[in-house]
Amino acid sequence: MSGLSIAGVVVSAFLVFFAGMFVTRLFWTPYSSQVIPSKIGMERGVMSGGVGMMGHSIEIKSDADFLMGMIPHHQEAVDTAMYALTKTQDAEMKVFLQGIVDAQTTEINQMKQWHREWYGKDYVADQRYRAMMPDLSSLPDNQVIPAFLHGMIMHHMGAIEMARVIFPLTERDEIRAFAQDIIRDQNAEINRMLEWLSERAGYMPMMAH
Numbered sequence: 001m002s003g004l005s006i007a008g009v010v011v012s013a014f015l016v017f018f019a020g021m022f023v024t025r026l027f028w029t030p031y032s033s034q035v036i037p038s039k040i041g042m043e044r045g046v047m048s049g050g051v052g053m054m055g056h057s058i059e060i061k062s063d064a065d066f067l068m069g070m071i072p073h074h075q076e077a078v079d080t081a082m083y084a085l086t087k088t089q090d091a092e093m094k095v096f097l098q099g100i101v102d103a104q105t106t107e108i109n110q111m112k113q114w115h116r117e118w119y120g121k122d123y124v125a126d127q128r129y130r131a132m133m134p135d136l137s138s139l140p141d142n143q144v145i146p147a148f149l150h151g152m153i154m155h156h157m158g159a160i161e162m163a164r165v166i167f168p169l170t171e172r173d174e175i176r177a178f179a180q181d182i183i184r185d186q187n188a189e190i191n192r193m194l195e196w197l198s199e200r201a202g203y204m205p206m207m208a209h
Helices: 003-027 039-044 063-085 091-119 141-166 173-199
Strands: 046-051 054-059
Touching (some): 063 141, 091 173, 141 173
Antiparallel strands (some): 046 054
């Protein structure tokens, strides 16, 4: 490939990246800690989200549906954050990733406890959940953190939408409080990940081969 062609590819990659960041910031409106359920969520009780060709849609009509969707959603975040921890030496990033692991592991345990108390049986995955995050293990080490951040932003948006959907449907104060915590905490994490993607030159998106 000629020097001119290589330069063109690099310029194109930068343009695509910054266009994507502009669109994300343009359409991403942070949710407040006070839940205001969306009209779609109230009428249809459906959450949908995706990353590229990866995505999931879970119909949420009850607390049980919410738990069956949010437990594996959290587990996916924990698993990918734990893997990403092994691929970075950045102290600040390690703290952020460990925070996801610790917080969401605690929440998984809480949700499983609720499932036992409310439905008289242990949680067992029912295969409705489909993974949103990319397979980080298939990537070169230097691409793991950028891919994690891009994927986890959309992953968090999915969790926030699930929380918005369940809020007007549930009669349990525990679920309402939990939904508000998700919206507050994951909104803050989205904003931090967006800052990293815009500030760090090394966090460019992967180029297709």
